[in-house]
Amino acid sequence: MRSFILLTLAVLSLVCVPALRAQPDENIQRRIFELTNQDRVARGLQPLHWDAALAAAALAHADIMAREPVLSHQYPGEPDLTTRAAKAGAHFQAIAENVALGPTAAAVENAWMHSTPHRTNILNPRMNALGVGVAERDGSIYAAEDFAEASEALSQQQIEQRVRELLRAQNIKPLEPAAAAEQECMPGRPVPPAVRSIVRFQTPDLTQLPAQVVQQIRSGHFTCAAVGACAPDGSQGEFTVYRVVILFY
Helix, strand or coil, rough: CCCCCCCCCCCCCCCCCCCCCCCCHHHHHHHHHHHHHHHHCCCCCHHHHHHHHHHHHHHHHHHHHHHCCCCCCCCCCCCCCHHHHHHHHCCEEEEEEEEEEEECHHHHHHHCCCHHHHHHHHHHCCEEEEEEEEECCEEEEEEEEEEEEEECCCCCCCHHHHHHHHHHCCCCCEEECHHHHCCCCCCCCCCCCCCCCCEEEEECCCCCCCCHHHHHHHHHCCEEEEEECCCCCCCCCCCEEEEEEEEEE
8 A cells, every 4th residue: 555644733933035055965964864873873773874866855955945034845836745755766655845044964863853743754664765965045044855665776676576476486387478468458458269268467566476366376377477666647647556467377
């Protein structure tokens, strides 16, 4: 199931007239990243890996924040979090964002950790990726950190190979080529004569077979199968979902 988290509470807000800003300091961005991981590890959670696409999205948003009189997760004319992260090249099943204004990286992280919604994002065990963007104005840091439960960007062939490996582990012999299965991506096509069952499914997780596929395998009626990966249908919005067809023989 897809999940979407968007935090609408900002830590601090400031009303002032924008002044010239220095270039973003990558050391500050990395320091916030390190402090966030320190807080996770201290509580028994896995550290997040740096995601360049999320960082690009966060940096673009931080730059806008530094020009505005108040902090926000979205400004007029700006895409929402999921859209801007996806446009930056991120692939994810869940996404969240923290924003803040403070004098130092440590002060920003401390403020987030003392705010329940922001701390929840930092300590969310589902998240595995993080990108941080920082802009500076008048000696203050405008920070955005974008979290994600990241998923892989896989080619059609890679998706099919992953599913074949899962079938092989269930003692189902994978058949190649994939053309016959790929042709069945659209419902309503006539079933090939030798095919005994067709399963179409969407999943964000290619580490396991979905329940309907496992049920077919456990029936004991099949010994081999062909796998086809289908193009995304757009129904999942910006979230990464794999569409697959399996022909059982």
